[in-house]
Amino acid sequence: MGSVIDFEALGRLIEIPEAARRLLSGPEKEIHFALSLKTGERGLIVCDCYVVYHCTARGPAKGGVRMSAGATLDETRRLAELMSLKTALAGLPFGGGKSCLSIDPSRLTRFEKTAVIKEYVHILRLELEHGNYVPAPDLGTGPTDMAVIFGETHIPESVTAKPPRVGGLPGRLEATGRSVSKAALLALDRLLGKPVAGARAAVQGYGNVGSHTAMFMSEAGAKVVAASDLTGGIHNPRGLDVRALADHVRRKGTVSTFPGGEQIGNDELLALDVDVLLPCAREDVLTGQNARDVRAALVVEGANGPTTPEAEAILSDKGVPVVPDILANAGGVIASYVEWRNAKSGALTTKEETFELVDERIGKAFDEMLRTSGDKGCSLRMASFAIAVEELVQSMRDREWI
Numbered sequence: 001m002g003s004v005i006d007f008e009a010l011g012r013l014i015e016i017p018e019a020a021r022r023l024l025s026g027p028e029k030e031i032h033f034a035l036s037l038k039t040g041e042r043g044l045i046v047c048d049c050y051v052v053y054h055c056t057a058r059g060p061a062k063g064g065v066r067m068s069a070g071a072t073l074d075e076t077r078r079l080a081e082l083m084s085l086k087t088a089l090a091g092l093p094f095g096g097g098k099s100c101l102s103i104d105p106s107r108l109t110r111f112e113k114t115a116v117i118k119e120y121v122h123i124l125r126l127e128l129e130h131g132n133y134v135p136a137p138d139l140g141t142g143p144t145d146m147a148v149i150f151g152e153t154h155i156p157e158s159v160t161a162k163p164p165r166v167g168g169l170p171g172r173l174e175a176t177g178r179s180v181s182k183a184a185l186l187a188l189d190r191l192l193g194k195p196v197a198g199a200r201a202a203v204q205g206y207g208n209v210g211s212h213t214a215m216f217m218s219e220a221g222a223k224v225v226a227a228s229d230l231t232g233g234i235h236n237p238r239g240l241d242v243r244a245l246a247d248h249v250r251r252k253g254t255v256s257t258f259p260g261g262e263q264i265g266n267d268e269l270l271a272l273d274v275d276v277l278l279p280c281a282r283e284d285v286l287t288g289q290n291a292r293d294v295r296a297a298l299v300v301e302g303a304n305g306p307t308t309p310e311a312e313a314i315l316s317d318k319g320v321p322v323v324p325d326i327l328a329n330a331g332g333v334i335a336s337y338v339e340w341r342n343a344k345s346g347a348l349t350t351k352e353e354t355f356e357l358v359d360e361r362i363g364k365a366f367d368e369m370l371r372t373s374g375d376k377g378c379s380l381r382m383a384s385f386a387i388a389v390e391e392l393v394q395s396m397r398d399r400e401w402i
Contacts, residue, residue: 061097177212179331
């Protein structure tokens with residue numbers, strides 16, 4: 001699998017030294033190990049684990065721990081590269097990293113999952129204790145798993161997105177949804193010239209990111225008319241009661257059984273006539289096969305890589321702007337930086353302060369993206385990549401790497 005950076009196209013917009021191009025074209029470091037854990041007289045858990053550092057010119061590798069059946073090294077490489085771009089775009093002193101455990105977390109008991117995480121830390125102990133890699137949650141993991149990592153290293157800054165009572169940051173859980181909603185609200189105003197009040201939004205993927213995105217969008221006055229998860233979706237053109245929906249999902253575990261609307265499939269949700277479509281599940285949701293069916297006026301990426309290049313080309317031809325993931329969902333890593341910094345200094349931050357910082361960083365990056373897009377006549381994604389790569393190149397120069 002190649003780089004997510006189109007160096008040929010990007011090279012027409014900015015100067016990329018050959019040495020930097022070579023360094024950014026592949027990972028700095030890859031670790032692949034088989035995690036094997038005996039769980040009883042006959043029980044055995046075995047899974048492949050991948051850890052990738054893409055670029056650490058700006059600081060330690062930062063990126064989530066994903067637990068997903070069928071996770072691959074190529075997937076881990078792609079996500080680590082996106083993290084390099086995301087942290088650079090947000091102006092954070094982090095590099096890009098990622099780890100993936102190829103196992104279905106839903107098939108593990110809480111005890112088994114804790115044991116797996118402890119074994120993962122055991123194998124990676126030196127990387128974590130030396131601060132080379134700073135993990136956080138991703139698909140299949142959450143704050144409790146980060147607390148397990150902290151419990152093994154006993155170093156508060158070795159992991160972020162811990163529960164607030166054990167050194168975590170108030171507002172970190174909601175921070176990614178906060179940034180997605182902030183990017184969507186800015187895009188409605190700056191790109192569509194549409195008032196937020198009454199704007200119709202559809203949220204595909206109702207996990208941590210999607211649910212908090214829906215909540216913040218609703219609180220700002222937008223009308224969330226549809227939401228979905230793996231089981232299917234729910235649609236109400238008058239608007240969903242997002243608080244009632246969140247409570248229902250906590251109790252029942254599914255979106256599709258919520259009584260506040262009509263059931264629809266995920267494909268139907270992606271084709272709804274709305275102002276903003278928010279894909280918040282996982283990668284490659286919008287493809288060359290379904291992009292022509294999209295009727296949203298705007299797409300804001302809450303997930304990592306939800307839009308394939310083929311889909312983006314189709315959406316561009318339709319005049320549908322796409323606010324890229326490396327900007328829209330950066331709230332998580334922005335908040336993680338604050339938690340990491342606080343763990344080193346002993347400072348405390350309130351939830352409101354966390355949200356203010358996320359809003360400020362996303363607003364600044366959004367303004368830079370729009371300005372660059374206008375100046376260079378390129379897409380929002382290419383503008384974001386140009387800003388991020390220029391930051392990475394300059395960081396390499398600062399460190400005498402190139």
